[in-house]
Amino acid sequence: QLQLVESGGGLVQPGGSLRLSCAASGFTLDYSAIGWFRQAPGKEREGVSRIDYYVGTTNYADAVKGRFTISRDIAKKTVYLQMNSLKPEDTAVYYCAAGIRGALLSVNAYRYWGQGTQVTVSS
Secondary structure, three states, X not given: OOEXXXXXXXXXXXXXXXXXXXXXXXXXXXXXXXXXXXXOOOOOOEEEEEEEOOOOOEEEOOOOOOOEEEEEEOOOOEEEEEEOOOOHHHOEEEEEEEEOOOOOOOHHHEEEEOOOEEEEEOO
């Protein structure tokens, strides 16, 4: 059973940085797309970034390009989301998820989800 646990959320001022971590267990080749998603109050869940866990290819939503960086440490079985130049509109619960190999940023392509971590950007 593939399990995901997020950490690293918190309160940060606009322009600040946070690094989210997603610790995973039970990886399989079939579910090697690891994505970060977010959901703000009253809004739909949206894709932020994804990485192929074994190959390392990445994709980003336009809203975060140039500010967020996704990476993984295979030895630690962890995927990271480095978030810089944070804006109030980045405030949301952030989830990591595992999807079918090759999945991009569609919520429906991801089967396994973590419990989420709150990110609040406010002065």
